Amino acid sequence: MYYVNREQIERRLDFLPAVAEAMEELNRREGPFTVLEHFAQERTLHLAIEAVTDVGSYMIDGFIMRDPSSYEDILDILQGEGVFPAEVHAVLYELVKLRKPLVQSFFEWERVERHPLLPVVPGVLRAFSEAVRSYMDRELA
Template identity: 30%
Template structure:
């Protein structure tokens, strides 16, 4: 049995970060590339959302004493192995790990097109992750 209160709180953080990004739908490519504060907002909230995903996943892994992940990408393999997420979602979720590494470790060379693309086209991945986790937890 997972700590549903803790999980709910963590899912709420994820939902809030994604909501903030979705509400910023007035940010277009020009505004993103010209305004450093806008870029910082998008990068930071995407980073917070990704860290929330990893926090949720790692809490499940730890709580259930599943095997320890070898990498951030492996976190999603473990969730799949334990029937938390379907195989079809693995690649998309593993891309979050790669994107996180760009934000955290290659911050001096961040590709604006990649970040803007995630901001405009991949927020649905965060929502899907939250939904899958919530549905899985309700069945426990």
């Protein structure tokens, strides 16, 4: 029997639409970003990373999957277990690789243009949420 903390997973999944909406709003901005918009971009990317890896950690713990060795490994494990498809994994993997620069090297982050993941991530966050919920429904039925 699994003990999956579905409440905590759902809290994070329920938060992802706000992150996706903020990213979409930033994507609608024309011209170069202001400093404030650059900071907003960084924060939305960071929030997406934290929510996705939190969900992943809860899934791995609850479904007794192998222990991850890194943030990227969380995604590898979930994709290997069939939680989400390879297309979702590929984008989330690139997203999670941004964690270290955003959190530890933020002072070196280049604030010149929009990050190429910004227009892609909102749709992937939606697909991720749907896939996680479907997986939980299947496995906990």
